Amino acid sequence: MVRRALEGGHLLPARDILALARRARPGLGRATLYRALASLWRSGEVAVVKGERGSLFHLCPRPHSHHIICRSCLRAVEIPSDEMHRLEAALGRTGEKTGRALGFRVEGHTLEFTGLCATCEEGSG
């Protein structure tokens, strides 16, 4: 129900997901929505981006992936992980205790690029 509302592949705030999900199940409560989102996040199916006014959610094709997000259509496209790994190696690898530049043990990270995808750039600029 909640997952289906995200199948468009766009970044959505909780309020929009609630509105979409209520089409299939009118009266769906906020608490239930947030419980479902937390569950989907725990299982790695949904990723969260912190926006200006709260979190934005989108389906996550594979766990620990990173995305580039179109400013116009808010679609999220996965970033090939080669370059991400190279960057992480410069700071120390997650979960390992060796190879720490800067002296940090890296535990987690968030990365979000924003821009215009090819379709939207042609359409609007």
Add this chain to the structure above:
Amino acid sequence: MVRRALEGGHLLPARDILALARRARPGLGRATLYRALASLWRSGEVAVVKGERGSLFHLCPRPHSHHIICRSCLRAVEIPSDEMHRLEAALGRTGEKTGRALGFRVEGHTLEFTGLCATCEEGSG
């Protein structure tokens, strides 16, 4: 006043910055604090990280820098930009129209690594 509250180099939520700034100027209002932070952000002196419960602020040594943040002491250390540039090149360079892999024109990005700095890792595990 507000800038001085951030001089410890740590990530702070607005409420803590307000408490610190009120030592020097009791009765300082929330609106004034947020106006000052917005101004400092516009001039590139302060960077914002979206946390679980709202934004966290820290002084930014140079504009468009990225940071690695210690989970324990919340200190933010600048990341050398070599690897960042390499990653951006894999997607297309900000502001340029050539070299766009994935078809995206990259306009902006946020990057935050979290982990334990050497000091905190020795102290707690």
Add this chain to the structure above:
DNA sequence: GCTATTTTTGAGACAGCGTCTCAATAACCG
């Protein structure tokens, strides 16, 4: 099929963050 127990659900209260309005104050300028 019926009851008892457990789990899930929705409504609403609640707290925190950040924005906005507005009157009071301060700064500026003649």
Add this chain to the structure above:
DNA sequence: CGGTTATTGAGACGCTGTCTCAAAAATAGC
């Protein structure tokens, strides 16, 4: 000084996300 403008602080407000709690639904045992 007096008049104009900019800045400030108090509080109301909206929004997000969490929590509580009773009702509803699912499950188990008989």
